[in-house]
Amino acid sequence: MFEYAPAPESRAIVDIKPSYGLFIDGEFVDGSGTAFKTVNPANEEVLAEVAEASDADVDAAVRAARRAYTRVWSRMSGAERAKYLYRIARIIQERGRELAVLESIDNGKPIRESRDVDVPSLAAHFFYYAGWADKLKYSGYGSTPLGVAGQVIPWNFPLMMLAWKIAPALACGNTVVLKPAETTPLTALLFAEICQQADLPPGVVNIVTGAGDTGRALVSHPDVDKVAFTGSTEVGKAIARAVAGTDKKVTLELGGKAANIVFEDAPIDQAVEGIVNGIFFNQGHVCCAGSRLLVQESVADEVMARLKRRMATLRVGDPLDKNTDVGAINSAEQLAKIRELSEVGESEGAERWSAPCELPAHGYWFAPTVFTGVTQAHRIAREEIFGPVLSVLTFRTPSEAVEKANNTPFGLSAGVWTDKGSLILSMANHLRAGVVWANTFNKFDPTSPFGGYKESGYGREGGRHGLEAYLKGEDS
Numbered sequence: 001m002f003e004y005a006p007a008p009e010s011r012a013i014v015d016i017k018p019s020y021g022l023f024i025d026g027e028f029v030d031g032s033g034t035a036f037k038t039v040n041p042a043n044e045e046v047l048a049e050v051a052e053a054s055d056a057d058v059d060a061a062v063r064a065a066r067r068a069y070t071r072v073w074s075r076m077s078g079a080e081r082a083k084y085l086y087r088i089a090r091i092i093q094e095r096g097r098e099l100a101v102l103e104s105i106d107n108g109k110p111i112r113e114s115r116d117v118d119v120p121s122l123a124a125h126f127f128y129y130a131g132w133a134d135k136l137k138y139s140g141y142g143s144t145p146l147g148v149a150g151q152v153i154p155w156n157f158p159l160m161m162l163a164w165k166i167a168p169a170l171a172c173g174n175t176v177v178l179k180p181a182e183t184t185p186l187t188a189l190l191f192a193e194i195c196q197q198a199d200l201p202p203g204v205v206n207i208v209t210g211a212g213d214t215g216r217a218l219v220s221h222p223d224v225d226k227v228a229f230t231g232s233t234e235v236g237k238a239i240a241r242a243v244a245g246t247d248k249k250v251t252l253e254l255g256g257k258a259a260n261i262v263f264e265d266a267p268i269d270q271a272v273e274g275i276v277n278g279i280f281f282n283q284g285h286v287c288c289a290g291s292r293l294l295v296q297e298s299v300a301d302e303v304m305a306r307l308k309r310r311m312a313t314l315r316v317g318d319p320l321d322k323n324t325d326v327g328a329i330n331s332a333e334q335l336a337k338i339r340e341l342s343e344v345g346e347s348e349g350a351e352r353w354s355a356p357c358e359l360p361a362h363g364y365w366f367a368p369t370v371f372t373g374v375t376q377a378h379r380i381a382r383e384e385i386f387g388p389v390l391s392v393l394t395f396r397t398p399s400e401a402v403e404k405a406n407n408t409p410f411g412l413s414a415g416v417w418t419d420k421g422s423l424i425l426s427m428a429n430h431l432r433a434g435v436v437w438a439n440t441f442n443k444f445d446p447t448s449p450f451g452g453y454k455e456s457g458y459g460r461e462g463g464r465h466g467l468e469a470y471l472k473g474e475d476s
C-alpha cells in the first residue's frame with residue numbers, strides 16, 4: 001500500500017445558507033411546519049435549517065402546479081418545452097462542480113462519484129428527455145400529459161433521482177411537486193435555483209421539503225394525477241394502499257437484493273472489480289447493489305482471496321477528498337440499521353471480514369465488509385442492508401445459481417460474469433430481475449429503461465419506456 005497525499009475538493013464554490021424555505025410557484029417561501037436540520041454525515045456538522053411543508057404548504061404547491069399546468073405548460077408546444085429542458089441541462093453542466101460538492105457534503109458520497117456519475121447523469125437525463133418533448137407522437141404512448149405529478153425520492157442519489165422524476169414529467173407536459181428525502185434536501189433546493197435561472201415558468205417545478213408526513217400529504221392530495229415514488233418497499237406498499245381506488249397513475253421504484261453471479265470461466269480480476277463496484281459504490285446505498293455474491297464453488301477461494309486483497313486497498317474517508325473510494329453512511333439511523341443487520345449475520349453463524357481501514361473519529365462510518373458462509377435462510381441473504389456489506393453464497397451449476405438468485409422477494413437487478421455468451425443469454429432469460437448486466441455492473445444510461453419485478457416495484461424509468469408513466473396512452 002502506498003500513501004496518498006490528500007486532494008480535497010474546495011467547498012468554497014458552494015454557498016450554503018443558514019436556512020431554506022420551500023420552492024412554490026417559482027419563489028422560495030417559508031414553511032408552516034417545524035423546520036428541521038440537515039447534517040453533513042462525514043462530520044455531523046449542521047449544514048442548514050430546512051422548512052418542513054405542512055399539509056397546507058403541500059396544498060399550495062399542488063395548486064401552483066395545477067395553475068402552471070392549465071395556463072402555461074400543457075399549452076406550450078413540445079419544442080418550446082424542450083428549450084427550457086435544454087437550458088436547465090446546460091446550467092447543470094455550468095454549475096456541475098457546485099452541484100457535485102453540495103451533493104457530497106449533504107449526502108456523504110465521494111466527490112469522485114458525485115462529480116463523475118451523479119451530476120453528468122443529471123444533465124444527461126435533461127438532455128435526453130428534452131429531445132423527446134417535441135417527438136411524443138412517436139413514443140407509442142400518445143402525447144397527452146396527465147397533469148400534476150407528486151414525486152417522492154430517497155436520499156441515496158438525490159440529484160439523479162430528481163432527474164429521473166422531473167425530466168420525463170416536464171418533457172411530456174406535466175408539472176411537478178417533488179419532495180426530496182429529509183436527510184438530503186439541499187441539492188433539490190439548488191436545483192430550484194437553477195429553475196429560476198432558466199426562467200422556467202413559475203409553478204412548473206415545486207419543491208417541498210419535509211419527512212414522511214409531507215410525502216404522505218403529497219401522494220394523497222386529491223388534485224395529484226400521478227404519483228411517482230422511489231424508496232423502500234415498506235413505504236411503497238403504504239403508498240400503493242393510499243392511492244388504491246383513486247384514478248391516480250402510480251410508479252414505484254423500490255428496494256432490491258441483487259445477485260452478482262460469478263462463473264468459474266469469468267475473468268476473475270475483472271469480476272472482482274465488478275463485485276467491488278456492485279456493492280461498495282455509493283457506500284452500498286444503491287437499490288440495485290450487488291449485495292449477494294453468488295460464486296461458483298470451484299473458484300470461490302480464489303475469488304474471495306482476490307476480493308479481500310482488493311477491498312484492503314479501498315480508501316474510506318473524507319467524501320470531498322478526490323482519493324476517496326467509500327464515503328460516509330448517510331445518517332445515524334442508516335448506520336444503526338447496517339450495524340444491527342451485520343450483528344444478526346454474525347449471530348446467525350456467517351463469518352465476517354471487514355477491510356482493515358481506519359475510520360474517521362466523527363461522522364457515520366462503516367468499513368467495507370464481507371460475510372462468507374451465508375445460507376439462504378440468513379437474514380443478511382434476504383433483507384436489504386443498504387450499506388457496504390456483501391453476503392457471499394456459493395453454487396455448483398447454472399440452474400442452482402438461478403434458483404438462489406431468484407429466491408428473494410425482490411427483482412430489481414442481477415449481474416452475470418462468464419466468458420460464454422450463450423450462458424449470459426440463458427441466465428438473462430431465467431433471472432427474475434428488471435435489469436441483468438453481463439460482465440459489468442451498475443451501468444446506467446438515460447436511454448435505457450430501469451425498474452423492478454415483484455417487491456422491487458412497478459413501472460419503468462428512463463428511455464422511451466419512461467415516458468409511459470407521464471402520458472395518457474395512445475392518442476385516439
Ligand code: NAD
Binds near residue numbers: 152155219252452
Ligand atoms: P424511504 O422509503 O424511507 O423514504 C423514501 C422517501 O419517502 C423519503 O423522501 C421519505 O421522506 C418519504 N416517505 C416516508 N414515508 C412516507 C409515506 N408514508 N408517504 C410518502 N412518502 C414517504 O426510503 P429511504 O430510506 O429514503 O431510501 C432507501 C430505499 O430506497 C431503499 O429501500 C432502496 O432500495 C430504495 N431505492 C430504490 C430505487 C429504485 O430505483 N428502485 C432507487 C433508489 C433507492
